[in-house]
Each structure stands twice: as structure tokens, then as C-alpha cells.
Amino acid sequence: MIKFVLMVNRQGQTRLSRYYESVELNRRAALEADVVRCCLSRKKDQCSFVEYKDFKLVYRQYAALYIVVGVTDSENELSIYELVHNFVEVLDKYFSRVVSSGPADGSRLKLFTQLRTRKRSEFSKSAVALVKKTFVSV
């Protein structure tokens, strides 16, 4: 079972969060900060699964962006790890169709905001390019 999905940048700022179990708003920030600290402190050669309290975190890094998934202990971690990649691949495929222009600044972030609202209409080409570069490079 997936408890939540987070996207955070290297600075530890949340870029996207989705909870599948209700967590109070004021507790989310603390949880996210904690989770991010757990994952950011780990080295590349370390395991992508972290025990956190009574559940597990599965994280995957795409350049400066981390995708962290909180799962229950009984979950198959590796399948979640791949699910994250599948998700990213779908994003990549999906948004690359958009043809538009706009400033490159902060665009990756915009992508995820838009994704969240499921408004597929408003994306900049450069954003897509950046995302592609980010994701494909990994």
C-alpha cells in the first residue's frame, strides 16, 4: 500500500505531495521535512529503501529532484521503485506533446503543479525539454 508520494528538490522544498491516507495539514510539513532529511542524507551507493517509523520509504533521484514514496512494510519495495520510474516515463511521454513557449525559469516545478491539477494545457516547451533532459539522463 502506498501511503503518500512526494516530490522534493535538493533544498528539501516540497514540489508535489499526494497523500492517500489522511494526514493532518499541520503534521504534513513536519513529516515531509523528516522524510526528506532521511532520503537526502543518503549516498548514491546506498540502498533506495529506508525504514521510517513503522513504514518504509522508497525513493528515486532524478537529477535534483527526488521522488519519495511511503509504503507499508509488506509492500514489494522494488516494484514501487520501478513504479516511480514508470510514473516518470508516463509524465515524460504525456507532456512532451505540449507545444507552447514560456520562460525556462522554474518550469520543472511548474510541470508538477500542472500535473497535480491535471490541466494539461499550460506547459512550456522548455519545461518539457528540461524534464526530458532530467529524466532521460538518469
Place this chain on the structure above:
Amino acid sequence: MSDVVEKTLTALPSLLSLDSQPGSAKLSSTSKLGNLIRGITELTSKHEEEKLIQRELSAIKEQVSSPNTTMRQMKELMVRTIYCEMLGYEASFSYIHAIKLAQQGTVLEKRVGYLAVSLFLNENHELLLLLVNTVLKDLQSTNLIEVCMALTVVSQMFPKDMIPAILPLVEEKLNHPKEIIRRKAVLALYKFYLIAPNQVQHIHNKFRKALCDKDPGVMTASLHIYLQMIQENPEGYKDLTASFVAILKQVVGGKLPMDFNYHSVPAPWLQIQLLRILSFLGKNDQSTSEIMHEVLDESLRRAEMNHNITYAILYECVKCIYTIHPKSELLEKAAKCIGNFVLSPKINLKYLGLKALTYVVQQDPKLALQHQMTIIECLDHPDLIIKRETLELLFRITNAQNVTVIVEKMLEFLRISKDDHTTIDLVGKVAELAEKYAPDNEWFIETMNTVFSVGGDMMQPDIPNSFLKLLSEGFDSVEEDRKLRLFAVNSYISLLQGEPGKLPQRFLQVISWVLGEYSHLREDLEAAVVQRLLARLLDMKNCSSETKSWVLTAMTKLCEGASGVSVAQQVSETYSSSLDTVLRQRAQELQHLSQDSELRAKALPRGVGLEPVEVDSSLSFLDGFVSEALAAGAAPYKPPHQRQEELAGTKALSLEPYGLSLPISMSSCITDRQSPTLLSMSSGLSGDSTDLSHKGGSAALKLDGVKRVWGREGYLSHKEPVEEPAQVEVPSPVRSPSRQGEADSSHSRTPTLTPTPESDQEKQQLASSLFVGLGSQSSVCLMGKSEQTTQRFRRKAKGHSAASSTSEQMSNSAVSPPSTVDSLLCNNLLDSNITSELAVSSPKRTSQLSQGLAATNGTCDADTELLESDRKESKPAVITDSYVVAADPAPHADPDRPKDLDLSSHLPAELSGLSHSEITHLCTNQNLELSACHVQKEDSLLLIVFISNSSDSAVQQILVQVDSDELEVSCVGDSPVEVRSHSVAVCQYSLSVKRPAVHIELAGMVSYQLPAGSPQSAPFSYKLPLTSFIRPLTVSTEEYGTMWLAFSHDTRQNLTLISDDQEPLTATLNVLKRRLQLHVVEIIGMEGIVACRLLQDQPCLMHCRVHAGTLAVWLRSPVPDLPDCLIYHCQRALQGH
């Protein structure tokens, strides 16, 4: 919740096809959302972000509440609000507007509205009710997108109570021509199943249809429901095994459309899901397992590609193979897979391999042996997560021989671990292992010391409690007890002499208790020295007041000798004015008890603390008081629920909600028509230790009773020839290097061990000490962890007193010491008991004789057991007080009345074969003597009154009247009118209960006339327990379920569990069955249901659950008072046991 993501992912393409134009509108650089996001990215501090968002939110708030805002603008506002909330800033003002948007907007606006609602609100939010109508409307819409959106939101959240309102509509959608609608409908029903399983029971057949849907997406969605349902009740879905196998075969064979492929692996997550379902179905079921062997083999074969996702599938496959009934070929392949994982240089795979090994090692410990060197390497791995997982694995293979090494490794990890959660978990495991396998006292106490100081105040409270319990209860040998305690005392004294300031509070509490109880064991130690050490603790700054009260209690036990008393006096003076009332209380006790050594010896007798305090929860010692009060006109006690009922009865409408029916776990099974036999999820699971989700502290405990039947080689009961006998004799290999060589050589036969003697020597040594005892000869033991002989600290087997649970342990061992006052109170009560016992000692003298009488009663003999309870309580009411000490079966038969002997022969012939109670004497009047007993027939209870005439003339005009408030009494047959001289006449009365009471009293009057004399009369009374009216009620589990719902009077209580048996629940229920004539309907796992009836046909149902070492009993009946009375008897029956 992975399904939600999967759902989203699978929904994306189809949504694309629904929408005409994939995103063509563009985000202008001036868009407000764009600006907001840009603004936030540019900020550097959290504080600035907060300011910006607050500003943004207040602007949004203003606009949102303005009447001129269009829906289109509202949509834009909502998107921004969602963003703000996602960052953690509450925007509750917008919730209602989100609902409005979902209600009133056009399609795109509606969509944002729904999305906002599903993100803002949680399941229980009251505003969600406002959404119901919108959902209802949209479900009926002809626009597919609207239907889709409604179904999506329903599958995410919906108020439970409103499900019936939309259920028919959702159900209808299962037949929708469009597959995306069907799929979403299935997911919505899955949600309903999760939150209210009863509501969707009737559509189980439709789920089957969804499983066979021609669209793979719909089929996939239905698997979520099946996984859940099969996990709860595998028996109900065995017939679907072939279908699941067929589906998996098709998936593995690449029959699905290419869209489902991920890196050219066909539908990997679907495969994983199916494998999970199969493992639930095949668990402990040979025939079902056989159906799936082939497809599992194929899965293993197909998943040979070198990609993470295939490894994920393999892992699931391996788990499945080790869960279902074993097949040696498959097990071999699976073992190889695990080997590849563990040996892989990829760290994620290594992790997965260790996890699989941990799962598998319970069935096949030799696999761990094969990979021992890898495991050793993992133990020193720089990544803590790998280390942690390895320890988990080691925990599972611990035995008496390797415990010291493994525990040492665990403690090592504990010292570097910073994570609280890990610490708590590991500390629990170390404590468990130490208690189970400790090789000697020294090691045990030292390990526990480390546990207490590392675990600190975070650890589970039951660790110190069970430790103290272990110390106080002791083992089979008194000398061992003394040694262990003495060692503990020595160790603690030296700790206190060091730097006690660093020790955690819990540890200090343990120390002070142990010193208080056992420091006298060390003869060279003066109590005053200990007193001073303890007093030092009180002065420490970080000493909590709870610890202080423990310390004060310990000091109270120790104040001996002049110097000790003076320390005590000082301390008590300081704390007798403390603001903390508990401390003040303890200080007062200390003061008084230190002055009065006699009182102290009484209040805190040395060594008696071992006996658990017996609590008479039925408060039977108050019976006398109660009856006095009742006689003085007090109103009888009514239990709270009855009082409420009577209050409610005066109202015209019942405002109370209907009773909750059964305990949740129970109701799920009884109302579940698929499986009336499965009592509950938990009980179903408890039998299997293999479930990985049971990890954590409890997992290993469960291993105890569970025998693993099979392993890699099939059934392990075919014991293999003993190959490595050397190890058995090695008691602690670490300390005997000469023997170690032997162990090494025996291990070097294992394939993975590469002989590079110099560098690896150390590791190999470690390996041999870690994996000792894992050889084939001990593998059987290992699985069940059933090495009774090697387990050092076996708890002493006690009688019923050992029934105290872990929670009670706390009250017994940890809490009882400070309760001086309570024990004083207890003493008083005991005293009063003693006096009352003395008062009735005269009938006691006769008990021996009466037992003799009973033995000679031919008919009685066979049924002695059955009558036990009756005999105990069927004393004549003439001496009602003696009831308090009813424990001794002393019938009121004077020794000079040997006639009673033959009374039983006067029993009517048709009754002589039945069990009857002791014949008791009722009254004597001149030459006439009345005795009585009751006979239990299957459907009635008969009261037999014997009238014996010892005079020389016949007695005439005899009239016996019997009456009772609680009973319906009717005369059976002809009453005798005349009794001839020196003969006996018998009257029979049939009794049935009008109003249940714990004991039922009959009042009677006999009047007669002697030939020459005036009419005479004499009163008498007879008392009999309610249990005589109880008969077993044979019902099936289903009937029980329906009856349970119908009954309104209930009571709940915790009873003592008889734990001196393998199956405490069964043993307890059997005692109840025997003593009270109950019918045990079914026992499953930790729950049991029992039924009985009160004559004639008034049922009473009982639900028992073992909880924290006690028996939680819940009684229900249509008859008021019956549950209360019955629970009293249950209590007595168990106490008497």
C-alpha cells in the same frame, strides 16, 4: 494505495482519447499561478514563503467570497488554493467553494472542483455530505466525462452512510459499454468494500463478472477487491484459483496488449498482484497449490531478464513458492533466485534478497547457512538499512547456541542507531532473545542492563515488567533464583555506586524495585548502605517523581536498623510536604512503617510479593453487607445498562442507536454469508507465522506454538541423518576455540564459503558462531524454536494464578509494591474472612463424614463432577452467612443423622438415573424431618422434598407449600397426604425461573397433624444456584449470529484465563462447559462462542476473546439480569478451578 497511482496512470491515456484536443491552451507568463510559483521559487527563506502565501491566500479569500467571481475565475482560484494547501497552508475557507464548483461548473470547471474536493477533504469531513447530490446527479449524466469524474471522486472518498444512496447507480455502471466507466465503477465498489464490506455483499457475483471482463483494465481493477477478500477469507474463493492461474498464464505469456508492457515485461504490477492472491489461496492447501505450480514455474522462467522489475516479480514469486504447499523443484529454483539476489552487487537487490531470506529462513534455515558469508558481510555493510535487515534475519535464526553473538551484534547496532523506532523495536527483540536463550545469569543480567540503559525510557513498558516478573516468580530451582537475584543486586549496587545520573528512569525504577526486594540476599550488605544509595537517587535533578515514588517504596522495604531508620526519617520528612500527592503518600508510609517494624513486616512481608494478589472481582466478600442492606430496605443494585434502559423505557421513542451487535471481528464473519465458519481475520492469521507482515516484536513470539511442517526438502519430519554432531556438544563456541575448528570444518562444506584463510579467518569464526546450531540436526528445533531443554528461563508452571497476563504482570509485579495501603486493606479483609471461617467451623467438622456420604450415594457417584458446583452452593439457607466461605463443601448434615444415607433411595425410580444435588436437611419438627435435593433433568429442574417420619405413628394432613419470588413452582404428581411411621414420603416440584438471580431461594412451609395432637407447621427454606437451571443450547454459528443481534441485555467482563494448558481458551471454556453446562459453539483462534439456555427456553449467548491474557467475555440475552448472574457464576467456576 498503489492502485490509485496505477489507476491514475492507466486512466491517463484513455482520458486523452476522450478529450478532443490534447493541451493547446497556453500558460501566459502573466498567469497568476505561474506568478505564484515563480514567486515561491525565488524566495530563499521559509519565513518569506509564509508571508507570500498568506498574502496570496487572503487575496484568494476575498475574491472567492465576492459574488461577481465567475466559475471560470473560481476554477483558477481553486488551482492556486490547491497549490497553497499542498505546501501546508490551510485554506479551509475554500472548501465550500470547491464543492460549489463541482456542483455548478461546466465540465472542466467541475473537474477542478472535484479534484479540489478530493484533495481538501478527508473521509470524515462533514462537508462531504454536500457532495452526495452532485455525485448522484453526475452519475446519471449522459456525459461520460461527468460520470467518470463522479466515479473517480467516489473511489477516493465517500461518506460511509450515504453509500446506499448511490450504490444502485454504481452497480449499474458495471454493465456500461465503455470500459473506463466499468473500471471506475469496480474501483468505486472496492472503496465501498473497504469502508463498508457489508453493503456490497450482494454484488459478489458481479465482481466475478468484472474479473472475466474482456477489458484487461477492468479485470485488473477487480483484482484489488479479490486480493482484499481472499486475504480475509481464502476458503471462500478457492474455486477461483484456476481463473487466477489462467490469467497469470496469459499475462506471463504476453497475451495482453503491448500498452501494458513496462520495459517489455508484460504488466509487471498485475503479475505481482496475481502472485499475492495465489499465495493467499495456496497457503496450507495442497490441492490448490498444485494447480499453481506450473504457472509459478513459468513465471520464474520468464522473469530471467536482467531488469529491476523482473526481480520484483521474482521476489514475489519466491515468496509465493515458500508460502504455498511446497514442491521441491520449485523450492530449489526459488532458493537459487534468493542466492542471486543476496550475492548481487546491486544494493537494492541485496536488500530484497535479505528480506526474502528472512521470510524463507523460518521454513528452511539451511538456506541461511548457505549464504552465511554473505550475511556476515552484510552485517558489516556501511549502509545501516542493510545492517538492520541482516539483524532481522539473524533474529529469526537465533538459538541457544548463537544467542550471545547475535545479541552482541544487535547491541552494537543499537549503540550507533539514532532512530527511535528502530531502537524500540530492537530493544524488544534483544530482551526477548535474552529471556529465551540466556546461557547464564551473568550474561542475562548484563544484557538486560544494556537493554535498559540503551532502550531508555522509549522502550515498551512490558520489557521491564516482564523482567521483574521473571525475577520475582523465579524458576524451578530455588537456588538458581537466589543466584540470579543476588547477581542482579550486586550489579545494581555497583551501578549506583558509579554514576546513576546517566541511567534512564525506567532502569532506575527497576533497580530500586530489585534492591528493595532482594538486597537482603547479600549478607555482607547492610540495608543502610542501600538506603543511602537510594536516597542519593532522590537528590538527582533529573529523577522523575514516578521514579522517586519507586525509590521511596524500595526504601520502605529496607528500613532496618537504627541508621537505616534515620535515613528513612530524613527522607520522609523532606517528601512528606511534597506537592506531589503520590510522593507525599509514599513518604508518609515510609515514615510510619520505618517506626513500626511489626507493622512493616505485616504490610510488606518479605518474599510474599511473589504471590500475585488475588482479586475477588465478584466482590463476594461483600455479600453479607449487601444482604443486610437489602434487608434494611435498600434498593437492589442494577447494572448501568439496565438503569439506562429503564430510563429509556419511559420515553415513547428509542433515541438510542441500535446496539453495535457483535464485536467487529466477530460480526464480519457471522454476517458474512460466504464464510460463517471463519471467525475473524486475526484469528485466521494467528495460526501462521509465515506472514511477513507479522514482523516486529510479536513475530517471534508467535513462532512458539507453531510447528513448521515443511521446508525445502518437503516435510521436515523425515529427519535427515545427523551430519554435524560436533556442534551439538559445543555449548558456547565463542569461548572454546579448539572446538571451533571442528565447527569450521563442518561448515566449510557449504558451497558459498570461499577458503581464503588469512583475511577471512575472523569472519569465518564469526560465521561459525552465528550459524552454529543451524545444521540439519537442529533445524527442526529452530523452526519451532522449541528447544525446551536449552531454554534457560523457563517460567515456573503455576496454577491458575499464573493466568495473570502481561498487563496484569504490570499490576502484580510493578504496581503492587507501592500499594502498601492496599495490602493493608487486603489484610483486614483476610482477617474478617478468617473470623467468618471460624464462625462456621462447626459444620466443617462434619465435612469429612459428608464426603463419605456422598461416596456411598451410588447414583451420585457417576455424576460427582457435574454436581460439584451444585453441591458447593446448595447449602440450606438457614446459615446464609456461611455462604461467604462456600469453598468447603460442608453440607448441613448433623453427624447424628445417618438416615440421610438412605434418602436417596427414596428418589422416584424415574429420577434415580439422573444427577441430583446433595440431599440437604431442611427442618425438623418433633418427629417429622424434611430434606430436599434438586434433580437436573434435561428440560426441567425438579425439587424433591423428602418427608421422613421417625415417630411411631403416622403423620396426616401433610401440606407442603413452596414458593419463591424468582421461581414458578408447580407440583408434579400427587403430594402425599400421610406418612406412615418410620417411613419417607416424597414430594416433587417442577421449577422454572421467572426472574434470574445469582442464587434462588425457596421459602416453604410444611403443615401436618399428628393423630393425637394439634396442627403443626414449620417453615423451611432452600437455596439453589442459578446454574442448576442452565442447560447447553445447541446452535450453529449462523444461528448464533442472528440471535446475537436480536438480544438486548448484555454485560461484559474480563475473566481469569486458565493458562496452565496449551490452549488457554479451550481449557477455560471446557471448565465452563463442565461446571455450568454451557455449549461451546465454536472456537477459532483466540475467540470462542458459547451458548446456553435458562430453563425453559431463554437463551444466553457468550462471546469470549482472549485479550492480553484475560478472557474478555461478553454475554447477551433477551432476559434482563441473566447475563449478570451468569457472569458471576462463570467467575466462581474459574476461581474454583
